Ligand SMILES: Nc1ncnc2c1ncn2[C@@H]1O[C@H](COP(=O)(O)OP(=O)(O)O)[C@@H](O)[C@H]1O
């Protein structure tokens with residue numbers, strides 16, 4: 001079973017690339033499902049066919065589903081919500097406010113993960129292609145399994161027992177509504193649905209993320225940050241898709257400076273994502289719509305490559321934290337004996353080792369940190385960061 005996460009900034013062509021990858025993979029014989037977690041569902045627009053919240057058949061070996069996270073949220077959280085509404089009411093919110101406040105932002109997306117987990121263990125599929133929401137939401141979604149397990153351990157581990165013991169006491173003192181056992185069993189049921197999702201998604205042999213970009217400054221900047229955060233959470237990015245490139249045949253003077261800036265940005269893409277393969281897709285004459293066009297788009301995008309395979313098996317960037325120390329390791333092949341030069345501009349780290357240059361968008365968690373040491377080990381540069389300036 002393979003899972004491909006297709007992500008990128010809004011409008012770059014995520015849905016198109018996800019749909020095209022799925023159509024192409026199905027035509028090569030893989031039983032493929034393409035699933036959209038973006039609330040702005042456009043899979044059905046791309047395929048020009050109705051696609052619902054349940055699995056829809058699009059063609060031989062090709063299935064699609066537009067997850068309605070909202071709906072699932074409402075179903076599974078009705079019991080839990082009741083409790084929140086009671087608590088909020090107790091805290092003085094009127095009933096309409098309480099209803100509104102009980103909707104925890106982002107929590108509905110967890111259900112998308114639960115469905116992915118269900119598909120991932122379904123023997124009827126060889127490949128799951130996920131058309132993700134724009135990057136910010138996707139990063140939050142992909143970090144959720146971590147956050148959730150932390151929350152479950154902290155909030156519902158030992159303290160669950162405490163809550164039970166202290167229930168009569170609290171009720172007497174404050175009249176704070178106390179969660180019923182229904183609440184806890186609903187939480188547990190819910191949690192068991194996403195437990196293990198992280199392991200599936202961060203196992204590089206199961207799951208790859210593909211970043212779709214356009215050769216435009218702002219898009220590339222965002223993609224680089226996404227790349228960093230995906231690496232931070234342990235996800236494996238295995239390719240970058242540079243989409244909507246101006247075709248050679250466009251010679252109109254009007255596009256001259258566009259062409260110039262696209263080639264500059266393509267170079268940026270190479271420096272920022274090397275050694276990942278960069279797949280190129282030209283701007284088509286019109287929108288890429290329908291199974292046939294998508295299949296052709298996918299076929300020309302991947303060429304001789306197997307769309308479902310792991311397109312890069314090295315981790316270009318890896319971040320690991322231990323206490324106050326964070327070690328960032330960057331793949332820099334053929335650089336054993338060269339001198340390392342580092343330059344940092346705000347949250348951007350420029351690394352030059354001999355003729356090889358890499359630029360890395362540092363995560364916010366390293367904002368107050370400085371590079372304490374740099375070492376080359378087996379073609380990887382290990383940078384150790386330590387926190388500075390905390391005791392102002
Ligand atoms: N290579 C391309 N050539 C022409 N149109 C494209 C190409 N890639 C995407 N599009 C069009 O651009 C628009 C946005 O693409 P879409 O895949 O929906 O982006 P996203 O999912 O990232 O928001 C759609 O109208 C789509 O048909």
Ligand SMILES: [Mg+2]
Pocket residue numbers: 014015016038040042131
């Ligand atoms: Mg989309």
